[in-house]
Amino acid sequence: MMTQMNEQKNEMEISFDAVSQNESFARVAVAAFVTHLNPTMEEIDDVRTAVSEAVTNAIIHGYEKRDCGKVYLHCRLKGDVLQIEVMDKGKGIENIERAMEPLFTTRPDLDRSGMGFAFMEAFMDDLEVESEVGKGTTIRMTKKLGSSAWVDSED
Amino acid sequence: MEEFQVINNYLMIKLPEEVDHHQATTICKKADHYILQQNVSNVVFDFEDTKFMDSSGIGIIMGRYRKISCFGGKVYAIHMDKKMERMFDMAGLNKIVEVLE
Ligand SMILES: Nc1ncnc2c1ncn2[C@@H]1O[C@H](COP(=O)(O)OP(=O)(O)O)[C@@H](O)[C@H]1O
Ligand SMILES: [Mg+2]
Numbered sequence: 001m002m003t004q005m006n007e008q009k010n011e012m013e014i015s016f017d018a019v020s021q022n023e024s025f026a027r028v029a030v031a032a033f034v035t036h037l038n039p040t041m042e043e044i045d046d047v048r049t050a051v052s053e054a055v056t057n058a059i060i061h062g063y064e065k066r067d068c069g070k071v072y073l074h075c076r077l078k079g080d081v082l083q084i085e086v087m088d089k090g091k092g093i094e095n096i097e098r099a100m101e102p103l104f105t106t107r108p109d110l111d112r113s114g115m116g117f118a119f120m121e122a123f124m125d126d127l128e129v130e131s132e133v134g135k136g137t138t139i140r141m142t143k144k145l146g147s148s149a150w151v152d153s154e155d
Numbered sequence: 156m157e158e159f160q161v162i163n164n165y166l167m168i169k170l171p172e173e174v175d176h177h178q179a180t181t182i183c184k185k186a187d188h189y190i191l192q193q194n195v196s197n198v199v200f201d202f203e204d205t206k207f208m209d210s211s212g213i214g215i216i217m218g219r220y221r222k223i224s225c226f227g228g229k230v231y232a233i234h235m236d237k238k239m240e241r242m243f244d245m246a247g248l249n250k251i252v253e254v255l256e
Pocket of ligand 1: 053057058059061062063088090091092093099100104105106107112113114115116117118137210
């Protein structure tokens with residue numbers, strides 16, 4: 001019961017230009033946002049991979065590398081659950097189901113592997129994709145962090 | 156920074172600390188230059204310095220494999236960690252890349 005009352009909440013929101021230098025910036029920002037939860041190295045690395053995939057997709061597919069849009073990154077912490085939203089106002093996805101198939105890519109010419117969505121799905125607990133052609137794409141992912149959290153709840 | 160070295164018929168690529176899309180663009184360009192100009196037929200990817208990789212790393216390897224395999228070349232990978240191996244397996248790269256020790 002106590003754990004419920006003390007459940008921590010935290011939120012952060014940033015937006016940045018859709019340029020490839022900001023891929024590492026986004027990973028660092030999210031990793032820093034969750035450090036106080038003492039996540040394991042694996043958890044942090046999984047989150048960094050997922051953020052990198054979603055942000056890279058916004059830059060190269062959403063805005064098609066035209067360097068003329070913003071990527072919106074929104075993180076929420078509810079207790080030890082991290083929720084990440086990555087949004088772009090780019091071209092949108094025509095067929096979401098097909099886009100999410102492993103190895104499917106519309107840009108093999110750019111040396112893309114088609115594994116982005118597969119990795120987001122594998123390394124996070126939950127993944128949701130919302131997209132409208134001509135309007136943009138929103139990726140929502142969640143992951144429970146800090147495998148050591150059970151220590152508090154010995155009531 | 157990534158490093159390139161040609162030994163006999165082999166192009167050795169030491170990948171940078173972070174292999175993402177931003178880094179991948181230059182790595183692919185440089186690697187293809189060596190493959191075409193110096194006639195190397197095999198490529199070795201060395202992950203010793205690499206602490207982070209996303210699906211862009213998988214794309215680098217798939218693309219180079221496509222370029223050299225039609226001439227009978229092979230692709231090798233060394234110093235991968237557990238997570239990289241898992242990513243390799245998920246993408247089916249373990250079937251086309253020889254993973255060394
Ligand atoms: N934000 C986005 N905007 C538009 N299209 C997208 C977006 N994200 C993904 N896609 C589409 O989904 C496909 C699969 O994405 P992904 O699994 O990350 O593979 P890759 O990025 O290697 O192509 C992309 O090739 C692209 O066509
Ligand atoms: Mg992708």
